[in-house]
Amino acid sequence: MxxxxxxxxxxxxxxxxxxxxxxxxxxxxxxxxxxxxxxxxxxxxxxxxxxxxxxxxxxxxxxxxxxxxxxxxxxxxxxxxxxxxxxxxxxxxxxxxxxxxxxxxxxxYPRLRVLWADVAYSPPTTLQAKPTLPGHLLWSLGILLVISGILVSYQALSLSYWLVAGGLLLAWLSPLADRRKTVATFLPPTPS
Known part of the structure; x- marks a missing residue:
């Protein structure tokens, strides 16, 4: 992959x-x-x-x-x-x-066969963080930086490399935003 x-x-x-x-x-x-x-x-x-x-x-x-x-x-x-x-x-x-x-x-195949067969897919139960809005937004910002890096390359080549690197880094870090949200939902409430 x-x-x-x-x-x-x-x-x-x-x-x-x-x-x-x-x-x-x-x-x-x-x-x-x-x-x-x-x-x-x-x-x-x-x-x-x-x-x-x-x-x-x-x-x-x-x-x-x-x-x-x-x-x-x-x-x-x-x-x-x-x-x-x-x-x-x-x-x-x-x-x-x-x-x-x-x-x-x-x-x-087990995930994709629901497209043509009348079978339900039940994902394995793991402790992986579920995607969250902050994670999606971080990932989306990453791809926007990459695409802007292409456009900027015609004006400032070195800046464009930084934009692409930053975009990839943000996208790779997006699962951390998911985990942070997931961990926060399982923490016990703090006493007041």
Whole structure:
């Protein structure tokens, strides 16, 4: 999950960042420019932004299942582009990433089967903190900082890196806001 998240988060960021100055191991970073020749530049930018968002969902783990589900149609789109443009081995790499995502979704079969079968899902009882509004707000602020980092990269590159790092940090810390709220609900009331 973290591997897929990091792969697609950095891939999308590298495509959207000014001068492609964001590290990523999978490309091509020039996708928007390449598809612009076919009047598909906006489509390529949409794919890159989708990569950032689904990667962020997987990487920060708060809504990872939603990210894994969203990754399927995105990977199918990317696979069809690589095949139609005859980009060689890239289609095999995308195929492997698609299989990895499908395996991740298969591991969540008990949760997902409620979509097509008439069975109830009862989550295991654990002491994990339930998501709370403060946690969601912290996570949302994180993704807003990341997206603003993309926009700021065209004006101040070093500031944009700080915004992205801060956004990822806030999203990773969002479960702490959930735990704080959960612990507070189980503490005995203080005598007055």
């Amino acid at each position: 973290v591997f897929l998240g990091a792969t697609f988060f950095t891939s999308g960021m590298a495509k959207l960042y000014a001068g492609h100055h964001f590290p990523g191991w999978i490309g091509p970073v020039w996708l928007i420019e390449k598809l612009q020749a076919y009047q598909l530049g906006m489509y390529a930018a949409f794919i890159a932004l989708s990569q950032v968002i689904t990667g962020f969902l997987l990487l920060t783990r708060r809504f990872w299942l939603l990210g894994a589900i969203g990754l399927v149609p995105m990977l199918l789109n990317i696979l069809l582009i690589t095949i139609s443009q005859q980009w060689g081995a890239t289609s095999y790499i995308v195929g492997v990433l698609l299989l990895m995502d499908l395996a991740l979704l298969l591991s969540e």
